[in-house]
Amino acid sequence: MIATDFEFLASFLKTNSGLTLTPDKAYLIESRLQPITVKHSKGDVAGLINALRSSASGDLRRDIIEAMTTNETSFFRDSKPFDIFKNEVLTKLIAARAAKKSLRIWCAAASSGQEPYSLAIMLKDDPRLAGWKVDLIASDIDTSILAKANAGKYSKFEVQRGMPIQLLMKHFNKLNDDTWEVKSEIRSMVQFRQLNLLEDFASIGTVDVVFCRNVLIYFDAATKGTVLEKTARRLNDDGYLFLGGAETVLGVSAAFEPSAGHRGLYVKPQRLAKAA
Amino acid sequence: MEPSTLRCHSALTTNRWRITMKSFLLVDDSAIIRKLAKRMLAKHQYEFSEAENGAVALDICRANMPSGILLDWNMPVMDGLTFIRELRTLPGGTKPKVLFCTTECEMDKIETAMGAGADEFIMKPFDEEILSSKLELVGLA
Numbered sequence: 001m002i003a004t005d006f007e008f009l010a011s012f013l014k015t016n017s018g019l020t021l022t023p024d025k026a027y028l029i030e031s032r033l034q035p036i037t038v039k040h041s042k043g044d045v046a047g048l049i050n051a052l053r054s055s056a057s058g059d060l061r062r063d064i065i066e067a068m069t070t071n072e073t074s075f076f077r078d079s080k081p082f083d084i085f086k087n088e089v090l091t092k093l094i095a096a097r098a099a100k101k102s103l104r105i106w107c108a109a110a111s112s113g114q115e116p117y118s119l120a121i122m123l124k125d126d127p128r129l130a131g132w133k134v135d136l137i138a139s140d141i142d143t144s145i146l147a148k149a150n151a152g153k154y155s156k157f158e159v160q161r162g163m164p165i166q167l168l169m170k171h172f173n174k175l176n177d178d179t180w181e182v183k184s185e186i187r188s189m190v191q192f193r194q195l196n197l198l199e200d201f202a203s204i205g206t207v208d209v210v211f212c213r214n215v216l217i218y219f220d221a222a223t224k225g226t227v228l229e230k231t232a233r234r235l236n237d238d239g240y241l242f243l244g245g246a247e248t249v250l251g252v253s254a255a256f257e258p259s260a261g262h263r264g265l266y267v268k269p270q271r272l273a274k275a276a
Numbered sequence: 277m278e279p280s281t282l283r284c285h286s287a288l289t290t291n292r293w294r295i296t297m298k299s300f301l302l303v304d305d306s307a308i309i310r311k312l313a314k315r316m317l318a319k320h321q322y323e324f325s326e327a328e329n330g331a332v333a334l335d336i337c338r339a340n341m342p343s344g345i346l347l348d349w350n351m352p353v354m355d356g357l358t359f360i361r362e363l364r365t366l367p368g369g370t371k372p373k374v375l376f377c378t379t380e381c382e383m384d385k386i387e388t389a390m391g392a393g394a395d396e397f398i399m400k401p402f403d404e405e406i407l408s409s410k411l412e413l414v415g416l417a
Contacts, residue, residue: 074409079412156381156399157403157406160398160399160402160406160409160410161405161406161409162409164396164413165386165390165396165397166390169383169386169387169390174381174382174383178381
């Protein structure tokens with residue numbers, strides 16, 4: 001790929017999705033955009049970039065953004081944040097919301113749905129939440145991956161990564177073709193929505209917990225800061241933010257501070273919480 | 277520290293490592309599956325033993341109960357289901373974490389395997405990521 005095409009693509013992605021495409025990731029371009037090149041009959045990737053540069057249709061723009069988005073995920077990914085969520089966060093929120101019996105949780109980069117469904121399973125199986133109203137909102141920029149998430153169907157490879165067999169048996173139906181389908185009682189707990197993290201978050205409303213794991217790593221420092229500040233405005237003052245293990249707010253935004261002793265968990269600074 | 281003390285300390289550490297090293301028994305009539313599983317598990321530094329059927333596996337367990345067992349279902353001489361039922365009655369036989377690993381992946385088969393005392397269930401074919409994930413779930417990672 002010639003340098004001007006790379007620069008144009010990097011600028012397009014940054015402006016439209018916040019993704020930062022650095023030269024060390026250039027090797028991804030050919031493999032990820034080749035299927036889009038075929039779909040839109042553009043000959044090769046250079047032809048695809050030319051089409052994008054001239055007058056790209058909405059479909060072409062969306063397909064390119066989606067193809068360059070990383071959708072790696074698994075059920076109960078990294079396990080530790082789910083332990084913290086259950087034992088620490090949920091325990092405190094159940095006490096704090098005992099009168100309202102209502103919780104709102106947002107997965108901000110839901111990808112193919114494994115994270116929100118893992119949370120839905122935990123919430124469904126938690127006897128402390130019997131009789132509670134729990135809203136679980138799951139968003140992603142990628143509409144095709146959201147369609148997969150909404151369908152709730154996974155291959156036997158996908159359901160075996162992170163999912164204990166007892167939970168698989170309890171919460172999934174096995175279809176005839178080695179596909180496993182999340183049971184409707186779990187699927188109905190999750191509302192999937194398309195949302196670009198560069199845009200306004202007002203449609204999410206106010207939430208108690210945000211999972212935004214392994215997405216900020218693809219943004220530059222300024223975009224990270226903006227996303228964190230917008231997230232803080234959606235989060236109740238005693239709410240919690242989960243980031244990925246390789247992510248932090250330190251040096252990026254003052255809207256959050258680490259929760260002592262819980263890696264990957266962040267809260268609003270006390271002074272902000274009290275002032276609000 | 278004197279050089280002689282260093283050598284002594286090193287020998288003790290090595291001995292302790294040998295004693296506490298986890299052992300893993302691979303039970304499958306396919307030598308290829310046993311070899312592949314061994315390769316996937318290499319980073320965990322288990323001490324491996326292998327059996328081509330349940331009867332051989334039971335002999336190994338009677339002599340030296342392993343920490344973990346990867347267990348096929350369909351094998352000649354003694355199948356995996358018979359093996360695990362007998363294993364769980366042996367002295368110390370409830371200790372090993374057993375991961376059933378089979379192409380038999382209908383819901384009723386999984387229920388039967390888990391009811392017989394399996395700790396986890398792997399549907400073949402599997403890859404290193406799945407095996408590592410299952411080991412983590414049973415506390416053997």
